[in-house]
Amino acid sequence: MWGKEDKTSAADDAAAGLHGMATGTYPFLGRMDPADFTRLLSRAEIALGTALLLPFVPSLPAGAALTGFAGGLLGLYLKTPGMRREGSLRPSELAISKDIWLPGIGLGLVLEELGHR
Template sequence: MALNTVANVALRAVPGAFVLNSGISKLGMDEGTASYLQAEAAKGVPALANLEAAQFGKLLTYGEIAVGATLLLPFVPNRIAGLALGAFSAGMMSVYFRDDSKTEDDGIRPSGEGIALAKDSWLSAIAIALLTGGAKRAKKRKKK
């Protein structure tokens, strides 16, 4: 479903602009930054350690740009946008939950080092809203 309600605009435009900006800001990142981000990401998704830092940097950059654009493009259905955002946020949440330094001893509450990633949990909530909200509206239309 395309952007057609104030709720959809809010659910898609805010995170879309944020993620797109994050990707654009990574264009041309240096090898050191790419290495650092790769090491962080590999804590949540160990297979990412097998890439070269430059490859990972491009993957992350273009992935963020693609997710942000998917959210902002009005002709992309909510479910597709929700899937893209869900995959992206799942990667960040896997880093959060698999890196003991990011959480308190209970493994859930964020430590000082984990606050930034914990705040990104809102992206997961938005992805769920996009995935489930469109299904309800489609069912209502079919009943009419």
């Protein structure tokens, strides 16, 4: 989908496709420009990944952010046609399995931090 570009510099058609998929599940995103949405998503992914890697970022906010982000991805999975088999939670062949692991990791970080308090 991205070729030599990435989300930070996505072509108009790639940004429109990503934005269109997101607005199908989250209509309020329709007010954003597709290129702006794609750049913001890219920056959020980079910031979240950085927070998870830096040892001085506490587990609670990093895990909460990951859980929230993963919740958004799971919403896409549940509401986007073609990502699940009809009438079932079973994924179609297009589903991305990492989206199921992310909330578990995020919740694990949150619970670990809360358990130390």
